[in-house]
Amino acid sequence: MQRSFVNAAVAMMLPLMFSSSAISATGPDGQGISVSVTLGTDPTPGACGNDTNLQVTAGDQINYCYVVTNDTSETLNWHSLTDDVVGAIFTDIPGTVAPGEKFQYNRLVTATATESPVSTWTAYDVHPDFGHVAAADGELLRDGFDGDTASYLFTDITSTGTNLQLFDDDYIVTPIGFPFTFYGQTADMITVSNNGGMLFDQATRGRADYLSPSNRTLPDRMMGPAILPYWDDLQQDYIDGIGNVFTQTVGEAPNRQFIVEWFNLPENFGGAGETVTIEAILYEGSNAIEFVYPDTNCGSSVCNSGVGATVGLNSDGTHGILISFNEPTAVSGTATLFRPTSPTTYVASQQVTLDVGAPIIGVDPTSFSETVDAGASTTDTLTISNTGNRDLSWNIGSVGARSHFPPVPRFALPMGDPANAPIGPAPLAPSAKAHVPHPRAPIGVPAFAADPINAAIVTFDAAAPATLTGTLPVDGLQFLSGDFIGEDFSTLYAIDFRSFNLYKVDTATGTPTLVYLTVPPPGVSADGWNGMAWDESTHTMFAVTSGGRTPVSSLVKLNTETTETTLVGTITGVGDPTNGTAIIDIAIDPNGLMYGVDIVTDTLVAIDKTTGEASTIGSIGFDAAYAEGLDFDDTTGTLYFSAFDFSQNLAVMYTLDTETGMGTPISPIGPTPDSVQYSALAIARLAGICAYPEDIPWLGYSDTRGSTAPGDSTPVTVTFDATGLTADTYTANVCVNNNDLTNKRLAVPVTLTVQ
Secondary structure: EEOOOOOOOOOOOOOOOOOOEEEEHHHHHOOEEEEEEEEEOOOOOOOOOOEEEEEEEEOOOOEEEEEEEEOOOEEEEEEHHHHOOOEEEEEEEEEEEEOOOOEEEEEEEEEOEEEEEEEEEEEEEEOOOEEEEEEEOOOOOOEEEEEOOOOOOOOOOOOOOEEEOOOOOEEEEEEEEEEEEEEEEEEEEEEEEOOOOOEEOOOOOOOOOOOOOOOOOOOOOOOOOOOEEEEEEEEOOOOOOEEEEEEEEEEEOOOOOOEEEEEEEEEEOOOOOOOEEEEEEEEEEOOEEEEEEEEEEOOOOHHHHHHOEEEEEEEEOOOOEEEEEEOOOOOOOOOEEEEEEOEEEEEEEOOOOEEEEEEOEEEEEEOOOEOOOOOEEEEEEEEEEEEEOOEEEEOOOOOOOOOOOOOOOOOOOOOOOOOOOOOOOOOOOOOOOOOOOOOOOOOOOOEEEEEEOOEEEEEEEEEEEEEEEEEEEEOOOEEEEEEEEEEEEEEEEEEEEEEEEEEEEEOOOOOOEEEEEEEOOOOOOOOOEEEEEEEEEOOOEEEEEOOOOOOEEEEEEEOOOHHHOOEEEEEEEEEEOEEOOOOOEEEEOOOOOEEEEEEEOEEEEEEOOOOOOEEEEEOOOOOOOOOOEEEEOOOOOOOEEEEEEEOEOOOEEEEEEEOOOEEEEEOOOOOOOOOOOOOEEOOOOOOOOOOOOOEEEEEEOOOEEOOOOOEEEEEEEEEEOOOOOOOOEEEEEEEEOOOOOOOOEEEEEEEEOOO
């Protein structure tokens, strides 16, 4: 029986290419697994191609089909997949494969370059995890420690260890003294928090706020790998100054122990103020973890024995071991021991090849300079050549509304739970940051955005968003959608999320001026206005809504002077049939092509602005949620996405590849990216050459679109007609739009002298 993999992992839109050469690896019993990787161009979920060496054009979507066969005599229940180009594709995903059965996983990518990495499938019988046992004083046998069978023992290190001198809610990165492996990560440093826990991936980012005073249940996606003997709001003992956190590495290699003691720390609950003492021990070699509770009597029923604490281990947002959450399990005189499991592991690898080619456009001449008498005309030849190894498709002049749709339908797998795609401001507390005046034109890529958590308008360089260059309050308004009109960057049009009122916001002062209520068109379900985008090519403001239990997104035209709304259509052709579609924002490039991000499937989509029909471009590569902002830098054609990364709980600026959908992170946004989010992104930059193709009445073409084979060229007769023109010099650009991803909009300058 072949089973289809229930994908809880990521469909990453990256250039993964494979060549055939299957390798089956055996396990301890001499048996093993085998993995087959095939390539195809049918993007239908579950489809498998037959090729192990495939030629495609850059931009094509490829379906990678992985099939693992269990040739062992035991059932395999957990799986990981990596390759040597992108690293981990998924890690420790559940999936039952009985002896003799097969397991299938499909992954969609957009081809951009030729590569030949090796894919490696790892299967386990049991999850790489920790077993645990709790016991009272004298009952805990440490039978996993090289013969050590001593019973429960508390080792006080306050006179011999290092006093970390942590203040309230403080933390420090400190050495363990030996390499320690925790949920697949090995480190010799760890972050110790005053609030009764340790954060293991301390090198990832600053972690001061991630072990907050407010404990949560497990697993917890905001925190990452963590060891939590008693996560609660613990204080420094300000009364006698003796309470603090101590660490010490004891013993001799290879059997050393790293001890952390939270000694005489009061719990912050406003009660009796008595203290607790707890301890955590990490064991070298065995990678075991022990929680020891010498004194957890805080003097009140609201905190005795950990009734207000979280106890357990956290791996990531999907897995952890919860001993208790706000329950009295950490009783004085008890301990809990965690021992790593010993899974039987099987590994198989395969390498296949994807040969990715591309067209390369050339034009001759690269500019025209023509002279003609008034009322007369002349012609010249523009030769379009293709020196690449794939067909070149091109068109001259205006761009059709659907020209940015992929040539065949694409699909993408959601980065997070598609049933959990919250829209609107995230449940974050406002920050206590000061408001400073806006500079009108920050250097770099000047961007304006709304901070709905703190009800402010901020500005920053979109290419370097870690530093805000200004922030101004907007009278408690929460803007999730907004944009400029044309090249007037002094006024931001934005809709308040709660009231549905449209405002004009002065970007110099932050002063909002009410226009009127924006009522969605009849029949449109709208829980909120998610995004707005100005289309310079048609001089139209578009807006997008989402609403309903299974959300449906609608595309609407909005009159910014009267707030009249006109339905373009329901956005169809993308999304999740079970969980709906939530287009969180839209953006229109200088050519008038509309894009949007669906946070249910975490994909970039192309949208036909005349009908609302959409087509998936590809996965953005992370789990987006709540309020977001999407806009183009019209000068460079770069698509920026001010995202709220749900897996990191951070506001992060990304650029999105309009050919593949893949997001590339620039950096977190602002000084406190874990307590803010930025929506209604509006970039204040003028468009570049060929940004707005238009009909030039004195220019004509024998062909306005065509296809040029590799190594071939196509002549196009260009007519320069001075009929109706007075004696003068005229300039324009012949704009050649094409599928050469490195030069998609090529401008040929024209000078016409009428004499």
